Amino acid sequence: MTEALAAALGGDERAFGELTEPYRRELQLHCYRMLGSFHDAEDVLQETLVAAWRGLADFQQRSSVRTWLYRIATNRCLNAQRDAHRRPVQPLPFEVPDPTRAGEVSWLEPYPDALLDPEHRYQLRESVELAFITALQQLPPRQTAVLVLRDVLDFSRSEVAEMLGTSTTAVKSALQRARETLDVDRARTDRADPGSDIERELTRRFAAAYTARDVDGVVALLTDDAWLTMPPWPHEYQGHTAIAAFLHCVPAFRDRNPLRLEATRANGGPAFGVYARHAGESEFRATGLLVLAAEGNRIGSLTHFPPAECFPRLQLPLVVSKFATVIGP
Known part of the structure; x- marks a missing residue:
């Protein structure tokens, strides 16, 4: 060096x-x-x-x-x-029911697990989960910086103060406020261990229900207070009834299009590239990425991302004529 x-x-x-x-x-x-x-x-x-x-x-x-x-x-x-000038968000391409709430973070994107340090992938998991990343974006920027530098990266208070050109007292105060906010935002149940039998069985059952367009089957795998979100759109749906109403409006479910899923991982959790074959077409086209947050033997959240930017990062094709591993009926 x-x-x-x-x-x-x-x-x-x-x-x-x-x-x-x-x-x-x-x-x-x-x-x-x-x-x-x-x-x-x-x-x-x-x-x-x-x-x-x-x-x-x-x-x-x-x-x-x-x-x-x-x-x-x-x-x-x-x-x-x-200096942020966020990219404009186009209207959703199909009609949806009224959301439970409008989300505050529209620019969230997934992070491929393949880019995490293999030796520390499991240790890093909590600090890359979508719930944590979303919560960070709702903090004032300097609080975000202090919390990440101190609690995630373990820099000393004096090091953080020098990085930010401020005092150690200001760093201590900002960290305390950030922790108090995240203690409220990050209340959660037990997480399923990555790659565990519980997680594998849960994702297998989800894939079977989703590709069968079985809304009741999908909803049965969710926690009672589960959220479905879809950055960059602000629509957020909580609970079985709201999520079921949304899924019934999804074109592939509504039109009974054949579906296939391609397994991957993002933000420390299981994820699926979703593909649909529309009437008159022979190929399956990407419709989005679903990232699951497994909590025990249930799914605590489903986050959907548009495919155009995130699929290449996950080495997923946008159009598929034949799947090497078929997940779907």
Whole structure:
């Protein structure tokens, strides 16, 4: 590391890449936690690396390279939040019942499990769950930064204060307020262990009911207070009755189109690429990604994302003529 740093300070761009590459993936995840958007996280990560390269001469080694990069990334994220111009949301392409509530976070995107550090994937799970990422986006930006840096990444209070250009007292106060908010927002039941027999059986039963367009079967697998959400649209539905009413309006369910699911994982939980074959067509076309939050032997939430951006990141095709593993009747 010392040799790479010395070479990078001398203008060696390849050495700079060697210096920063070990931190690239965790920095991307940090930006995702801060911003809730995979697309925005990628952009800010690139800005961070460019800023680090241009400002390398000012790095005085009072902190580690990792801490220095996190300081740049965090402040770039805060700048991005201040300058945010969220992409416009088109109307839903089909009629839906009145939602239980309108969500506040419309730009949420999924994060592929394949990009998580394999050695720490299970330890990282709680800090990448969609419920946590959503809650972070509803905090004031600096509270989000403090909570992530302190509670998720375990930086010291003094390190966080230096990163944010503030006092340790301000960091302590912001962390306390953020924790109080999340204690309310993140009340939850027992989670099913990733890859456990319980989780596998639950997702198998869900896939069977969903591809059979069995609304009652899907709803029976949900907790009583389960939520169905669909960023970027604000519509959110809670409980069996509301979710069933929504599913009955989904075109593939309503029109009895053949459905197939392709299993994957996102945000620490099971997920499915959903495909439908419409009348007169021979191919199945992607309709969305469903991310499940398994709580015990039930599903606590279903989050639907449009396929266009997230499918390529999950290495899922948008059009399929033949499935290697068929999940569906």
